[in-house]
Amino acid sequence: MKRFVPVFRLFSLLSTFLLIGSGNARSQSIQLQQAALLVSPGIPAPMRETAPQVLQEEIAKRTGIRPTTRTDWPKSTVVAFVLATDTELYGIPVPTTHKPDKPESFAIVTDVQPRQTTVWVIGHDSRGILFGTGWLLRNLRLSPKQAELPGPVALVSAPAYPIRGHQLGYRTTANSYDAWSVAQYDQYIRELALFGTNAVEAIPFHEDDKPSPHFKIPAAEMRIRIGEICQKYDIDHWVWTPATFDLTDAPKQQAELERHEAFYRACPRLNHIFVPGGDPGHNHPRDLMPFLRDLHTRLVRYHPTGRVWLSLQGFSVDQMDYVFRYLNTEKPTWLAGLVHGPGSPPLAQTRFRLPKQYQMRQYPDITHNVRCEFPVERWDQAFALTLGREAANPRPFFFARTQATWAPFTDGFVSYSDGCHDDVNKVVWSMRGWDPTKDVREILAEYSRFFFGPTLAEPAADGIAALEQNWHGPLAENGGVEASFAFWQKLETGAPALSANWRWQLLLLRAYYDTYTRRRLLYEQRLEQEANALLLRATDPKTAMRQALTLVNQADSQPTAPALRRRIDQLCTDLFASVGLQTSVERHQARSHERGCVLDFVDYPLNNRWWLADQFARIDSLPDKAAAQQRLHEIATWENPGPGSFYDDVSNVSKGPRIKTISDDATDIAWWNNGSSRARLSSQTFQRCPALDYDNLDPGARYTLRVVGFGEALLRVDGQRLEPTVYNRQADTVKEWVVPLTATQDGRIQVTFDQPEESHLNWRQNSRISDIWLIKEKLE
Incomplete structure (x- = not known):
């Protein structure tokens, strides 16, 4: 070390x-x-x-x-x-x-x-x-x-790490940067510098063929203006520029080199070129390394101290070995070092293999909440389905711990960011990059003092910390969300002068959104519980289904907390006006629904009313009343299988008490129908290989394990692989196993799943598990 x-x-x-x-x-x-x-x-x-x-x-x-x-x-x-x-x-x-x-x-x-x-x-x-x-x-x-x-x-x-930067890509996939003027870029880069940032990474060519409707000036002009701003503040100008074509195509490679050189010639300041090996890009390093050398040759014609960097993202073991052999034998002086980003080999291993003369730069994803490098652990399903991948996400204490873990292997970082929603995280990374011992609470106080004024330095710092706590644990059980909301409402009332401050608006949006989501969750889940009770008492399936659907649909006909809902709408409108934050595809022309479109999902069902409507339509066509009543009973007891039996919604922290594993990216994998899936909520969040612990089992009972998911489920009980009695591979179908009596004699079992070999499949087709039951059956 x-x-x-x-x-x-x-x-x-x-x-x-x-x-x-x-x-x-x-x-x-x-x-x-x-x-x-x-x-x-x-x-x-x-x-x-x-x-x-x-x-x-x-x-x-x-x-x-x-x-x-x-x-x-x-x-x-x-x-x-x-x-x-x-x-x-x-x-x-x-x-x-x-x-x-x-x-x-x-x-x-x-x-x-x-x-x-x-x-x-x-x-x-x-x-x-x-x-x-x-x-x-x-x-x-x-x-x-x-x-x-x-x-x-x-x-x-003095700073601890020489590289402290953030990516600010003026491109259509960003949720706000694409709407900024030159003056807004200048102000934001200034503010980052005032908190210790010494580098900004632009994205000069990627998506040039997809101009944003929000662009204030053409991308080609903005890439030059960002270089001018970096020159003004004497901070390093990086560019992220993948090679997304086949480098063995000589004419395409020559055209790309000429495009780069034209940019190098026009840009007033350019310090570093970062070419990711993958995500995107799929060239073998035998072709990529000569291309990087040629880029460097052109770069130093106009920027003599310019340097070139490479990441190993998505590289196979063979490709990684090739890079390290190349560095050890060729010792290229044109390469500054390697970048570690999502999909890279382990950071410690990379630093160990990297010759000492080369630097190591981290590329941390501080912008996403799911399907990312640092997902929110055990995030409540209600947040995952509404706030999604790019919500306002101040996570100061988490990212301080994360940086402390990985930074010692590096010479610093330039973070991955797709918008202003991660602003607090940027400041935490920059200031801890300057001084890793700096107290996080003190950072939040300085942030609040500078942007909100001296009287709010301490209370706003506490308010930001409270927003991070809102995301910890089961939402229904987190009474701190209401306390945090009351705190922010008091701050809002006492600071009317900040109403147009976009950072203030962003924090208020989270406070209102979190509280509205929690109140909806409690209300809509109660409606579903009442509907299930009604279904269990049913004597006439058609009448029961009609009454149950009317009950769960009260979430729409008699919504809870309408005043909060209106305030969320207004804050989203204000943020679009103040900083170009696009929280809706329809209203703000966001690039896609998963690009921070929290307004589009603010009313997404937190009970299964859409799924129930579809199920009831199918039940209505069943041939006889008995079959309909049986299916209604299955639906009504889905989460309550009876005394002595157990149910776990695998990736729902509120409904999976026996789950021991953490799903890094469950909800985002289930991104069906642009996030508006009508599937049962439990099936939209899942894991590939969950592990569960059961105790207080009855030694005198036989148990059956039942699983709903897709594809394979290679189940073990106490380490022993079991053969299934029912095994359906289609989506949302059932698999079952009988648990050996010898396994339950001590009153406990551990259930695990082996990882199936699916490297040949697209990740969307990988096996998954969403619901697990342990059903108690009395011995005859």
Whole structure:
């Protein structure tokens, strides 16, 4: 492990040291209402202009005060921007007690004198100036006509990881980026930089043939403008550009190289080219490596320090071995390193095999909730079916733990993101990439202070943490959702000035949506339970089905919480106006229903009323009353098989108490009919090889295991493979096994399933299991 920990990651000298005087905080604070800005002429352009401009504009937005820039020392408070190499600024010595000496590092030092107060922003280099400005803005208390810094302050801070970035693809599949103007990109990249980001990854060519209806300017123009913005803020400009054609086709390869070179020539700043090996892309590395070399040859003609990267996503063992042999024998100097993304071989193994001269960059998926690298574990089915893959997803504590686990194998990260909905996650990754020891709660407080104001720094931080807790465990049992909602409603009422702030809107949407979904779940599940009870009492199947359907359809005819529903609608409308977030295909022209379209699924059934309507239509055509009543009994007792028997909905955390395994991507695999499937809810969430533990079994009873799913189910009880007595492979059909009496004599069994060999199948055709019963049958 130690061989993977570079020197820059050691924190004995690089950690942030902050000294704030004791006593009354306000009496110790430094007032900046009359502050002037002095800038060292030695700071390289454009940062010499960018840093003071950023400070002026961000203070002015929040206070109405715009500090002036001067070239002489006034008799007022001064914010002085200097480099560590500067000895003086317009005749005044630069402090030497706190001196940044690492790349991108900075110092903040306050000097309070009777006639002069100075806040020194000292950068080791141009980026140090930017990140020092970010620290200052995150820690200033800014409100109308007020600007103060708690002090005194004396700190030096340097980043732990040299690569800290996020992908911001201007493409049609994004749920918001495609609707942004150049000014919005500029502001967002600025804000990321203020929280420690030093890289932005664009997507220059992918989907060029699919322009978004939301584009403010053509994609070809935006890719150049993003390079200009990166130049302005002195942050690295990456591009993600897969080779999606057959590289053995020489004419196509030549055309692609020429397209790249034209972009390289036009782009004012370009630091890194990242070509994924797969997802998408399916070329063997024997063809891909020469192509990367040719890209590098063209890149350095216009950007001499430019570098090329490769991921091993989707590579076979043979292809991975080829890459490592190539690196060990050819030792290409044109390759910067490898990128680890979803579908890559294990990160620790990759770092171990990678020669030391090459870097390792992570490509973490912080944007998706299901069918992704870091799915929400044991996510309640109600959320999975409504919020789906790209909902607003602040997961600060989860991603802090995730980053802490994997970051030590890397030189940093550029995250995968498809929209603004993961904004909190971006900030957490950037700030923990700067300082892995930084308290997550403190990060949330700085986030809230900067974007929502000083009075909301602490309460909004708690509110964001509460939203993450909303997704933990069975939703019906999570009373914290209502408490979180009441908290956010109080914040909303007390902060009307934030009504147009898109980050505020996004968090409010989650608070309202979570609560509305929980109330619907409780209501609609109760309606179904009442309908099942009615079916069990039925003497006339037709009348019972009509009455049961009327009952469950009260979810539509007499919906719960209409005021919450209206507020969700309004927030989605506001978010489309403020930040281009497309929460509906019909209303906002989203690319597809799974691209963050939470408005399209806000009323998706949380009981089985659609499935029941279809089942009742089939039952109505059965030949006799007895058959109809038998089928109604099966439906009514689906989840309640009787005393001593057990039922588990395999991927529903609320209804699968015996399930021990976690399904990484169950709900997204069941993405049928654009997310509007009429199938039974339990069949839409499933696992391939679940494991279950049963106890308190009756040693004097015989048990039958029943499974509903699709394809194969290779079942074992206590490790012994059982032969089925019923074995249907079609979707939503039954398989059964008789449990040996010897297995239940101790009152417990463990049920597992072997993985069938299905590597030849498309993943959509893989076997799956959705429902499992253990049925108790009395011995004769």
